[in-house]
Amino acid sequence: MTNQARTDAIWERLASLDTPTLAKLFAADPQRAERLSQRLEFALGEGGEDESSPDPVGMLLDWSKTHLDDDVLEAFEELAEAAAFDAAREALFDGNVVNPTEGRPATHAAMRGSGSPADVEEGQALLARMGMLVEAIHQGALGDINHLIHIGIGGSALGPQLAVDALTRDLELVDVHVVSNIDGLALERAFAACDPATTLIAVASKTFTTTETMTNAASALKWLGDNGVSDPGGRVVALTANPERAVEWGVDETRILPFPQSVGGRYSLWSSIGFPVALAVGMEDFAAMLAGAKAMDDHFRAARGRANAPLLAAFGDLYYTRVRGCQTRAVFAYDERLALLPDYLQQLEMESNGKGVRADGQALDRPSAPITWGGVGTDAQHAVFQLLHQGTHLVPVDFIASIAPGDALDPAHHSALLMNCLAQGAALMAGKQSDDPARHYPGDRPSATILLDDCDAATLGALIAFHEHRIFAAAVLMGINPFDQFGVELGKEMARSIGEGEGEFDPSTRALMKAAGFGP
Ligand code: F6P
Numbered sequence: 001m002t003n004q005a006r007t008d009a010i011w012e013r014l015a016s017l018d019t020p021t022l023a024k025l026f027a028a029d030p031q032r033a034e035r036l037s038q039r040l041e042f043a044l045g046e047g048g049e050d051e052s053s054p055d056p057v058g059m060l061l062d063w064s065k066t067h068l069d070d071d072v073l074e075a076f077e078e079l080a081e082a083a084a085f086d087a088a089r090e091a092l093f094d095g096n097v098v099n100p101t102e103g104r105p106a107t108h109a110a111m112r113g114s115g116s117p118a119d120v121e122e123g124q125a126l127l128a129r130m131g132m133l134v135e136a137i138h139q140g141a142l143g144d145i146n147h148l149i150h151i152g153i154g155g156s157a158l159g160p161q162l163a164v165d166a167l168t169r170d171l172e173l174v175d176v177h178v179v180s181n182i183d184g185l186a187l188e189r190a191f192a193a194c195d196p197a198t199t200l201i202a203v204a205s206k207t208f209t210t211t212e213t214m215t216n217a218a219s220a221l222k223w224l225g226d227n228g229v230s231d232p233g234g235r236v237v238a239l240t241a242n243p244e245r246a247v248e249w250g251v252d253e254t255r256i257l258p259f260p261q262s263v264g265g266r267y268s269l270w271s272s273i274g275f276p277v278a279l280a281v282g283m284e285d286f287a288a289m290l291a292g293a294k295a296m297d298d299h300f301r302a303a304r305g306r307a308n309a310p311l312l313a314a315f316g317d318l319y320y321t322r323v324r325g326c327q328t329r330a331v332f333a334y335d336e337r338l339a340l341l342p343d344y345l346q347q348l349e350m351e352s353n354g355k356g357v358r359a360d361g362q363a364l365d366r367p368s369a370p371i372t373w374g375g376v377g378t379d380a381q382h383a384v385f386q387l388l389h390q391g392t393h394l395v396p397v398d399f400i401a402s403i404a405p406g407d408a409l410d411p412a413h414h415s416a417l418l419m420n421c422l423a424q425g426a427a428l429m430a431g432k433q434s435d436d437p438a439r440h441y442p443g444d445r446p447s448a449t450i451l452l453d454d455c456d457a458a459t460l461g462a463l464i465a466f467h468e469h470r471i472f473a474a475a476v477l478m479g480i481n482p483f484d485q486f487g488v489e490l491g492k493e494m495a496r497s498i499g500e501g502e503g504e505f506d507p508s509t510r511a512l513m514k515a516a517g518f519g520p
Contacts, residue, residue: 006082007479011366014075014323021444022429025069036064038309042295044288044458054288057295057462058453061309065429066316066396066446067324076315077305079477085311088476093301095119095262099483100359106483107260108267108468112290112461114297122260123271127290130257130272131283133237137200138173138279142235145174147194149187150276151216152204153180155265156239158347159464160204162340163269163277166460167285169337169406174200176276179220182212187219196227202237204273206265208245211492217249239272264483266347267468285457292461300469310469316448317474320396321370330388331374334401334421337455341400342374345467352471352482359481368480369471374398378420388428389441397447399425400463404454425449 026032039060045053080086092098095105095116110119111127137145150160161178168176177190201224203217217236224232238246238256241263246256259271269277270290278286299309306312320326331342353369375384377399388395401421405414424447431443450466452459475482497503501519513519 003082003084007079010075010079010082011322014072014079014319017071017075017323019067019324020069022065022067022446023444025067026064033062033064036066036068037062038307038312040296040299040309040462042292042299042458042462044291044295054291054458055454055456057292057459059459059462060449060451061313062449062451063312063316065425066319066448068312068316068319072319072323073306073312073315076318076477080305080311080473083477083479085473085476089301089472092472093297099264099481101481101484101486104483105262106264106267107262108264108270109293109297109465111259111263111270112294112297112465114294114301119260119262126257126259126272130275130278133255133257134275134278134283138282142200144198145200146198147175147177148200148202148276148279149190149194149220150176150178150202150204151180151187151213151220152178152202152239152273153210153212154347154351155268156204156206156210156213156273158266158340158344159269160274160276162338162344162464163274163289163457163460164280165340166337166455167277167281167289167457171282172280173282174276174279176280178276179216180212182215184219187216187223191223196224196229199224200235200237200279202239202275203246203249203251204239204275206241206259206261206263206268206273208238208240208242208249211495214249237275239275265485266351269464281457288457289461292458292463293465294461295458296462296465296469300465308473310466311473313448313466313470314473314477316396316446317370317470318477320394320446321368322366322478324394325367326370326394326396327367328371328373328393329396329398330384331372331398331400332377332380332421332424333374334377334399334417335406335455336376337402337406338400339376341463342372342376344464345374346372348467349471351485351488353475353478353480354487355480355482358479360479364478364480366478368478369474377401377424378417381420381424385424388445389431394445397425397428397445399447399449400452401449402452402455402459406455421449 042057093115095107098106107115107119109115111123113120157178157180164176179186179190201220205213221232224235233250236251238251240246241259241261243256243258257272263271331345333341349369349372355368357363399421401418428445428447431441434440472482498518
């Protein structure tokens with residue numbers, strides 16, 4: 001049997017399996033909560049006792065409220081074997097080409113120390129260079145710098161924005177504003193919050209050609225110049241995999257922080273794209289974030305089958321999308337520090353695995369990534385949870401919370417946050433019978449819960465790496481290349497044509513162009 005025939009047969013077997021309810025699964029196995037939960041604990045740093053080592057990372061991942069049972073898990077473990085998952089994982093970490101359409105490896109993990117010696121060495125050298133610039137800025141080498149306007153979009157913005165927002169509750173050495181949208185209002189809002197005399201501009205773009213970023217960068221330079229800064233160009237730092245282009249644009253080489261082409265945009269937080277994080281929280285915490293991610297890499301590389309936390313999560317994702325027909329999955333962070341995590345994961349999953357063809361070019365005959373969406377708890381409970389509890393869609397949910405609070409107010413706040421988080425997972429699963437149809441909750445709705453010991457830099461790094469690997473694992477099992485994103489190009493081309501008044505457009509778009517003032 002060919003590998004393809006083998007995987008097809010496994011998908012068919014999965015589709016034909018019984019689907020006991022969650023209640024039945026728990027009743028049949030008193031150990032289910034323990035068997036489908038895993039506590040991950042990572043000691044970081046050399047000695048562990050060393051004061052400069054980050055605190056250990058700890059998290060509990062509970063997948064027991066999903067419909068994964070032994071039959072399903074066995075089938076997925078066979079699928080992983082048939083899809084040569086172990087070899088694909090090693091190819092990723094060995095720096096082999098895993099992005100065939102662009103002929104590139106994907107070396108984001110090497111930036112945090114997981115990869116081939118050459119890739120790791122290159123990553124460390126690049127980050128050491130970034131560390132020197134961060135240190136110099138903190139020491140005043142570019143004058144008094146109180147604000148950073150970080151200009152980038154997509155992967156060049158979402159990661160830094162998430163990490164700065166998550167990690168600066170206690171300390172923000174430099175006030176960071178991330179601006180992505182080409183709508184000038186976004187930049188105007190940042191200007192209003194910054195003093196031009198003490199503002200640094202980071203232009204973050206892997207390609208250094210993205211329209212939004214280059215337009216915003218030019219406007220930010222003009223703002224500095226218009227507001228009395230004598231050498232606006234001297235206040236620009238470029239974070240890019242295209243340093244030549246940054247030089248052409250006018251950035252001095254000493255302020256260009258390059259990263260390798262093989263680091264994809266949505267995986268680039270670990271590279272110099274993380275510069276605003278390091279500037280805001282210091283290199284030590286930035287390094288802790290990388291160390292946490294590296295520890296998750298080590299787990300992902302070593303653990304087998306269902307004991308591998310990202311792989312188990314991928315099994316659950318594929319089960320709901322491909323076997324139960326769920327079109328979406330939701331992520332709710334019960335922690336204000338992680339309020340931007342759903343947005344970050346949305347790009348990570350949808351831009352990576354939102355594909356219609358396999359890596360070999362064949363059309364997929366089953367769905368690819370679910371639509372990933374979510375929000376922050378408890379807010380979302382009062383906005384969208386109605387549909388989750390009683391709507392007609394089955395939506396697998398992830399809950400993410402931290403046991404240690406992010407606030408210093410009355411502990412009642414944090415207890416209420418956690419009790420709500422736990423209650424939602426329980427309520428989705430248990431449901432509630434009522435003779436009144438409007439008050440009836442069907443229950444049997446799946447969720448997974450990740451309980452972090454704390455939401456510090458190292459844990460955030462581990463949590464993000466967990467999701468990178470979960471999405472990679474799902475891609476391997478679907479046969480998808482998760483590292484390209486050609487689907488974003490057509491719209492860019494058409495926007496250019498509209499701007500230039502060229503190209504053939506349909507009657508609807510022509511009418512809209514006319515109404516919006518484009519063309520003759
Ligand atoms: O349009 C999609 C995309 O290419 C993302 O993948 C990327 O993160 C973003 O645009 C920004 O690209 P760049 O970093 O090259 O400006």
